[in-house]
Amino acid sequence: MQPVSSYLKAVKAKAAVFTEVGKPMEIREYPVPDPAPGDALIRITLSNICGSDLHFVHGLGPGVKSGPPRVMGHEMVGRIAKLGEGVTHDGCGQKLSEGDRVVYPYWVPCGACPACLRGDAACQQRYRHWLGTSCEEHPHFRGAYGEYYYLRRGQPMFKVPDDLPDAMVSPTNCILSEAYFGISTAQIELEDVVVIQGVGGLGLYATAMAREKGASKIIVIDRIAGRLELAKQFGADVTLDASSTTKEQRLQAIRELTHGDGADSCLEIAGTPAVVREGIESLRVGGRYVLVGNVNFGPVGEFEPGQVVRHHRSIHTVMVYPPWIMPKALAFLQRCRARYPFDRIISHTFPLEKINDAFEFAPKAIRVALQP
Numbered sequence: 001m002q003p004v005s006s007y008l009k010a011v012k013a014k015a016a017v018f019t020e021v022g023k024p025m026e027i028r029e030y031p032v033p034d035p036a037p038g039d040a041l042i043r044i045t046l047s048n049i050c051g052s053d054l055h056f057v058h059g060l061g062p063g064v065k066s067g068p069p070r071v072m073g074h075e076m077v078g079r080i081a082k083l084g085e086g087v088t089h090d091g092c093g094q095k096l097s098e099g100d101r102v103v104y105p106y107w108v109p110c111g112a113c114p115a116c117l118r119g120d121a122a123c124q125q126r127y128r129h130w131l132g133t134s135c136e137e138h139p140h141f142r143g144a145y146g147e148y149y150y151l152r153r154g155q156p157m158f159k160v161p162d163d164l165p166d167a168m169v170s171p172t173n174c175i176l177s178e179a180y181f182g183i184s185t186a187q188i189e190l191e192d193v194v195v196i197q198g199v200g201g202l203g204l205y206a207t208a209m210a211r212e213k214g215a216s217k218i219i220v221i222d223r224i225a226g227r228l229e230l231a232k233q234f235g236a237d238v239t240l241d242a243s244s245t246t247k248e249q250r251l252q253a254i255r256e257l258t259h260g261d262g263a264d265s266c267l268e269i270a271g272t273p274a275v276v277r278e279g280i281e282s283l284r285v286g287g288r289y290v291l292v293g294n295v296n297f298g299p300v301g302e303f304e305p306g307q308v309v310r311h312h313r314s315i316h317t318v319m320v321y322p323p324w325i326m327p328k329a330l331a332f333l334q335r336c337r338a339r340y341p342f343d344r345i346i347s348h349t350f351p352l353e354k355i356n357d358a359f360e361f362a363p364k365a366i367r368v369a370l371q372p
Contacts (some may be wrong), residue, residue, distance in 0.1 A: 028141035033138060044144065046076065047144035047170065048144075049369075053075075056131075071132055071145055075172070077103050090158050104158065129185075176333070178292060178321060190255055194267070199227045201366050219236070222239075251278065348361065352370050
């Protein structure tokens with residue numbers, strides 16, 4: 001292990017700053033903060049461009065069309081540069097030391113709103129220290145696109161197994177854990193038939209997890225041939241190309257594959273309302289539909305409520321996950337790394353200084369990473 005001093009690079013450090021929709025992000029330098037009691041400073045080793053980040057820079061995310069300059073990004077892994085007073089163990093009770101590699105949720109629940117009091121992870125104030133505050137204010141390093149990240153009290157850390165490389169671990173605090181929560185919410189049982197709409201990174205993880213849960217048949221739908229081919233390596237049994245088939249043809253294929261019954265569960269990971277009606281109609285009587293990808297306000301879609309009510313189908317949603325999922329997601333990676341090509345989730349890595357080039361390229365890839 002490197003000496004602790006190697007994780008504290010300098011008195012000042014770089015971050016990519018989002019200032020306005022349509023403008024390139026700027027590389028700025030800020031003083032490296034000292035963590036307060038209960039907090040920690042993380043030296044980021046790899047961060048990723050999530051699909052929601054692509055939405056944010058185009059003004060589609062919550063509250064980003066206008067506002068103060070911010071450090072964007074939320075999917076990352078790093079090493080502890082400095083622990084604040086009182087921070088001694090991770091969320092699983094393992095002793096922490098400076099230099100340890102860790103992952104952590106990217107939001108901070110407020111602990112006092114009705115959602116928090118009910119134990120719901122979707123606290124409406126969870127982004128107040130990230131998207132809600134200027135990066136010009138201390139502690140500056142509020143997002144993933146920088147050399148450091150300031151971890152606050154209320155954000156549990158989890159140590160990363162030494163045998164998992166950064167490029168396999170960096171998606172943990174977003175798409176990997178979201179996929180885990182989505183599969184858990186779908187209540188997949190042995191021999192279930194599962195449909196997955198959209199096989200970007202999140203959909204690929206969900207495919208592998210459905211396989212591990214004992215699904216008898218996994219049917220994936222996407223418009224990109226390369227992703228459909230990759231989905232087979234992640235456990236898909238049947239692939240349906242949405243660019244060359246109609247909704248009716250895909251629903252007919254699912255009925256034929258299920259002896260006219262329909263799927264037990266369907267996960268929407270495509271991120272467009274246009275697929276919702278099809279997903280609901282792909283289900284058997286009593287089937288479960290889980291919305292994961294439609295996270296933006298504004299876009300609307302339609303479906304027949306009678307298709308839900310008369311067939312006793314249920315609709316569930318996943319946005320953020322309870323933190324206990326993160327160590328389970330890491331354990332899944334460690335146990336299954338030889339079974340699935342997780343190393344193909346991230347296809348390209350750019351230096352942080354080239355972040356605008358990375359964002360331009362990202363829609364062409366499953367996942368693009370940034371190296372500080």
